[in-house]
Structures are given as C-alpha cells and as structure tokens.
Amino acid sequence: RELNNFPPSHKAAAQPCRRAAALFYSHEEAILENPQIFQNCKYKNNFPLKMAKAHAATIQNRPLHGIQMPRAVLEWSKRVEKAGECMHPLTEYPRPAMRRDSYENLNGLWQYAITASAQRPAGWDGEILVPYAPECRASGVGRTLQPGQWLHYHRYFAPPAGTGGRVLLHFGAVDYACAVQVNGHLVGGHRGGYWPFTLDITAQLNGTGRNSLWVAVQDPTGHGTQARGKQTLQPGGMFYPAQSGIWQTVWLERVPENYIQSLTVTPDYDARTVTVKAHTSLPGGAANLWAVVRAGGVTVAEDWGSDEADRDGAVTLHIPEEHFFPWSPDTPFLYDLTVGTTQGEEEQLDTVHSYFALRKWSCAPDARGVLRFCLNDKPILLNGLLDQGYWPEGLYTPPSDAAVERELSEVKALGYNLLRKHAKIEPQRWYYHCDRLGLVVWQDMVNGGSKYNLWFVTYLTNVLQPLMRRLPDKAPLWGLLSRGSESSREEYRRELEDTVQALRCHPCVGCWVPFNEGWGQYDAAGAVQTIRALDDTRLVDEASGWYDQGGGDVYSLHNYFYPLRVRPQTRTVALSEYGGIAWPMPGHEPPRKTYGYGTAKSREELTARYKKLQLGTVLPQLQKGLSALVYTQLTDVEDEVNGLFTYDRTAIKPDANAVRSVNAALAAEFARVIK
Helix, strand or coil: CCCHCCHHHHHHHHHHHHHHHHHHCCHHHHHHHHHHCCCCCCCCCHHHHHHHHHHHHHHHCCCCCCCCCCHHHHHCCCCCCCCHHCCCCCCCCCCCEEEEECCEEEEEEEEEEECCCCCCCCCCCCCEEECCCCCCCHHHHCCCCCCCEEEEEEEEEECCCCCCCCEEEEECCCEEEEEEEEEEEEEEECCCCCCEEEEEEECCCCCCCCCEEEEEEECCCCHHHCCCCCCEEEECCCCCCCCCCCCEHHHHHHEEECCCEECCCEEEEEEEEEEEEEEEEEEEECCCCEEEEEEEEEEEEEEEEECCCCCCEEEEEEHHHHCCCEEEEEEEEEEEEECCCCCCCHHHHEEEEEEEEECCCEEEEEECEEEEEEECCCCCCEEEEEEECCCCCECCCCCCCCHHHHHHHHHCCCCEEEEEEEECCCCHHHHHHHHHHHCCEEEEEECCCCCCCCCHHHHHHHHHHHHHHCCCCCHCCCCCCCCCCCCHHHHHHHHHHHHHHHCCCCCCCCEECCCCCCCCCCCHHHHHHHHHHHHCCEEEECECCCCCCCCCCCCEEEEEECCCCCCCCCCCEEEEECCCCCCCCCCCCCCCECCCCCCCCCHHHHHHHHHHHHHHHHHHHHHHHEEEEEECCCEEEECCCCCCCCCCCCEEEHHHHHHHHHHHHHHHHHHHHCC
C-alpha cells in the first residue's frame, strides 16, 4: 500500500525492496554477505539496500555504521514495521452481538480480476487486499468497477479447527450482487450491498486444508435502483466515489449440526426484563433454551425456555432491582448475555455470547408542556454530528478497528452524544463501540431508487422549502421521487426490513430514518408502519428534511440557508441537518473543487462562525422546542470540506476547547428551559 506514495520512477525498485527489508530483518548477516539478494533492485546508489539496512536499524533501535538515514527512509521504515498487520487487516471478531469461540478470519490478500464475463477468469490481474474495495487506495488496486463488468475474487482456505458439525462462511457486506463457489460448486449468492449474509459450505469442502473460494460480483451503482447511498461514478460535491465488492470482513466458523441461526434480544425497561428468542437450524434445537445474564461478571439472572419448543425458543429473564443499571450516554452500561442449546451430547451443544442494555425512548412534554425526546423517561438534548462514514484510503472501510474507536471517543470527548449515520450502514463493530461509549445513533435507511431528479428534490425544494416541505409522496410523484417502478419499491421494502433486523440488537440505535430529502422516497407513512411492526422500541424520523407526511415522532428540519425559527409542534422538533461551514485546511485540501455551505478563511474565522451559529442562532431555539441537533458534519469527505475533522482524522479544524465550551453551554441552556 505504501507504494502508492512513491513516484512512478521508484515503484519498480520499491516492490523488491520491501521484500528485501523483511528478509534483512530476519537474516541480516547472510544478506550482508550475499548482496546479490538485491539484484532485482536496480536503482542508483544502491538505494534499496540502504532502505533495507535503515529499516533493520530502526526496528532494532540501533545505529548502522556507514549509513545516514534520510528522513523519508526513516518514516518509510516506521510504516513498514506494521506491514504484516496491514496485510491481514481488521482481525477483530466482526459480530460482537453474537459471538462464538470458533473464528477464522479470511481478510488479507486475495487474487482478483475484472472482466466482461461471469465465467471464472483464465488468469488474474493481481492481488487485492480484502476487505477493501478495488476503487480505494487501501486495496492496492485503484480501479473502478463499471456497470456490466464482473469483479472476481479467489483464494484458498483451510476450515476452522475441529471436526464435525457445520462450517459457515460469513460475509459482512458485498456491494452489490454476488455468487459464491467453493471448490467449483455454487454455494449461494446475495443481493444488497450493506447487509451480512451466511452460507453453509460443509458439503462442498474437500477434506483437506486447501479449499478454493471464488466470489463473482456485479455493482450497477447509479444505473440500478438498489440502495447505494452517496456513491456515484461521477463524484463531486455532496456525492462521493463509488465502491464495489467485498468491503467488510469475511470469516469462517465451525458450529454444531443443530446450531443457533439467529438471536433476537428485546429488553423491556419498564418491566425490568429481557426476552431472548433463538432460531435453530434443525427441529428440536430450541427446546429448553438456556440463557444467563451477567452484570460486571456477576450472574444476575438465569433461566430455561420451554421443553416443547422446536426450532424457535424463548426465555424471559427478570433483572433484580439491585442490578438495574439503565443505559445512557453518561452511563452506557451493558449486560453480558450467554445463550445456549441444551439438547444432545456436549459436543452437539451451541453457545453464543451477546450483550444488551436497558433503556427506553419516548417523547413527552417537559415541565413547561413542550414536547421533548426522553431517554429513560427523562428529557434529553440530543446534540450531535452528521456522519458519512467515508475514509480517504478505504472509502467505506476503515483502516483499523482502533481508528474507529479513536474517532468515536474523540466525538464523545468534545461533548457530543449523537451521530446521525447518513446514507450508510456501518460494520457491526462500529455500533458496538457506540454501545460501549454511549453514543446515540440515528440510523438512515440507505437511499436508492432510479437516477435522482436533483433539480426537483434538492434545488427547487430548497428554494421553495416553506411551500414544498409537506408535498405529498403519493403515486403521482413517484416518478419524480425516483420510485416509479414497483420492483424498486419492493426492493426498498426488503432493504428496510433487512436494516432493522441487522441493527436492532444495538442499544445505541435510538431512531430510524426511512427517508432523507426525498431521495427515493415514497409512502413514508407506510414505511413508518412497517418499522413500528418490526421494532416499536425506537423513535422514527419519517422524512428527514422535507416531504414530511406528518407521521413518526420527529418534526425534522434541514436548515442551511434560511433564518432558523422553531416553535413547538405535535411531534418533537429536531434540527436534523444544519451548519456545514467549510474551510479547506492548509495541507488537507480536496483533489477537486471544494464544497460546503459558506467558507471560512482561517481556523479563527471557522471557530468564530461556529460559535456564533451555535450560541447566537441555535441556543435560543431550545426553549421553543428544539430538542435534537445534527451539525454537518463530523469529517471532511472528498470535496466536502465542512467537517469538524480533516478527512484523514489527523486534525480538528475549529478550536477544540471552543467546541467543548459551546456544547456545555447548549447542555446548560437545555437543562434550564425544561424546568
């Protein structure tokens, strides 16, 4: 990956140089005595040999006589020190809400080819670093998959340790449609670029430690109607580069013959209970389902389900009052949960580990009769940021789990308690970290539909927003709203259900957002009903921005251009997008034309404008009913330079102390006006 930073004239020499550096570290004396090891490194002044020696000296923390290390070599050697880690990225268990002991991570270098045919390629174009999309730098490929093309992946693998049972192959997400073969046999496929899927590959294994895995992918991006978020083949402004293929962790696990296929955990704050439902792969597996709850390592509840259960079993556990610890941003307490089957011999039993939280979302009037969002029956100011979830090297995929955790911790440290996850679904570990850290998430459904009529849904509506805010989203307008075909509308219904089912296990998710600014919107009232039927424990923001049909829990405003005037409504008021003050920080300018909503000329001006907006415009609206804030946005993204942080997350753009001070002032004012 570091080769992308080399000038073209260096790249030919740099590749064997990197291999030589690793060899030098292991066999220093032999290499010094046999300099022919560098015979493929043709460059003036024996530069690769110097780099190899310099790298060895750096990682052994000692000088190497006769070699003066240039600064560039020193920095390169520090990065190469983590080369092995980079070649096997994101090794953490990818599904924290349903963990097993068996786990084999398949991330790393795979063979790839991009072709015009679905047939297995006769040869491979090179290597790709999974789970990074071929369009991003981190993959080592840097090619864009076009509509109609096929992206092929291949690698060999050994099954997880152990014998018997079933071997499952898991994909965190593949964008968009794929077919999967093991040892030349089709084992399944999937459509939908944001949702996990699992394939049982037991029957296709060959009984050796060398099994062939081939994945073929197509992605129409903006030429289809599928969910795609901000992806486009013509990036610019508020739309970003497309990405395709495998972009979340691929992994294997070995399970018993009759194993738990799915786990649904439903806490009840008022009743002080948690209900656990499990679905097993074969009949009889859920009889006498067992579950135990622990708090800080102490067992606080344990019970068994019905002995008459078949494939679907349930257990309801009561949490004692002395162990009742509600979840909130200030106290994000998580209970540990273990669930197991009890039928058969010990080796036939399945055990999974999970977690949950006790918390309750509602809307209720404050002491002055103004409707507020409430967490655990107490009014709460939700103060947060719009989060697009893009990374400069990996697009949709973060560089590491530690980078995700660090970013979320910094958000919390600045005094925010909310992130609106915009037009994207993250890997499960992202939500796990929000669960742990106490960050509330408002989750967008990823927008899809046919090509957008931006002149209508964005530009005209912004100009005439007071008139068009309540425009009906009925059948006569479905064409303008990019949902003209029944197949597109049916696709959205499937995507909506898949999103709720995939993320309902995470306590941090506090609100579902089915539509944003009319992109692919239709029948928002029906979407609210569907969500309520699937999950009635969370809030719903029916239509973020405009084309509001009057349903859900949120009166949702986007405001970048008009004076902000809020008054109490029959639903709780949220300013779900605003701000977006741009500043292209020196050294972090975008590759194309900058994009934002008003541009500052310096850090000082950006900080001053941020404070004026938050304290002069937003704060006075809190007493009039404003109860949630979503500032645009967390980071710069591609051409957009309106983030609090730079795209590479190395710097905060406004003064951090000023941001913390503003958030403290907003919290204090909210506490005052609700009394």
